[in-house]
Amino acid sequence: MSAPVKSGKLAKWAMLIDTTKCVGCLACVAACHNQNELPVTEFFNRVEEREFGCFPNYNRRFLPMQCQHCDNPPCVSVCPTGASYKRSDGIVAIDTRRCIGCKYCILSCPYKARIINKEHGFVHKCGFCAALLHNNALPACVGTCPTGVRVFGDLNDPNSEISKLAASKKVIQIGKDLNTKPSIYYIIG
């Protein structure tokens, strides 16, 4: 897949996860762990195993989960110090210097995307590999996926692959009824 190219305007980063292609190899988890130089017990993403439907229309799928970079992020609105914030390119980020470790954001997140850094006490999570994006590279989990589960791009660019896929009817957003407006789209199939 080509690198995310910014259209002239400001980007609005989004990801699509096609669970029908996921084989559960956990390469994304390893790549993320490596990219973010995380302690051994801390992970920004995970792959759940979920059952969908009822017999006979039943299937079991791998479901990669991580921060959904919501457009209405509960973690940002509950943060008492402004440590959690929403960037103009759609990324939900954390200024760890301002994080006091009250854990309110962890409790507010329906996706269990936030974790405490045991060494320093701040909360951290997936940041869509903002540093890689800055250098026109894909996030680690997207670039490493061997089966092309993850599509990443700019929703503000109408010609991008993600814009076309996100508009299709197969696509869902997880926890949509909680009014979080996630930036990660899923194909469950």
Added chain:
Amino acid sequence: MIYWSSLITFYLFSAGVSAGAMLLSIAADLINPVKYKKIVTTGAYIAPFPIMAGMIMLIFDLERPGLFWLLLTTFKYKSIMSIGAWIITFFSAVSIIYFILNLQKDYLKLKTKTTAVNAIKLAGLILCTSVALYTGLLLSTLTARPFWNTPITPVLLFISAVIDGLAAISLVLCLKPDEDKRDINTFIHTGDFVLLYLLLLCTVIFLIGLGKSTQSAASALGIVTSGQLSVLFWFGFVAVGVVIPFVAAAYQLCTKMRVHSPWLNFISALFALIGGYIVRSVIVDAGQLTQAILF
């Protein structure tokens, strides 16, 4: 997983006691400052201290306690926690002034301006209401936590806070059993009866409301009705926190205040306080152990 430990439960409880004691003190002062003088002064003497102990707990529950001051250099109007941090700061200040005001009325006998005193009372009334309200809203505004995310949660915690304040006042008054306290006992038992009746009502609405709501809410309710918190819920929350103090208050009212057993007062106040702690403990833990079901 539990992120907010029993330190938070203790904080919510102590904030409830402080806010409730202050609310009742000011209310008694408005109703009849002479007849209910003991309630006014005892409430004022209690108010500043539990919440201060609670605030220390609150700071030590932070992963980075050394940075707690960041709460007081920022104001985020969308964050209930940020609003709450400011409310408890102002509440502490006003409750100390109110404490000194009552202290000087009893012992120092200085001259004070009535308008200034009234302004403090008004500020106190607004702030103690805000404290008792925000502690519930802190939990009830999280959509990810179906056990907390009901409109009745803050009402339940508010009523419980006033009950705890009343119980704390009643407990302190029991230490001086020799005085004639007919009027005060009427105030306490009527207050207890009305508030516990409302708490009972809120608990029933809470249970039925959660049970008949979404799948997430119904399964969250399961943790207290039949799951790992069921013993604490039925014996602690329902029996010790609501039913026993309610029956005690009703009994003391129905016997028309002829028997004022200080022991019965003492025990029912103690039960109400222990129950108040358990109510918060169950709510704080159950909310954290359950989550919105996303599929």
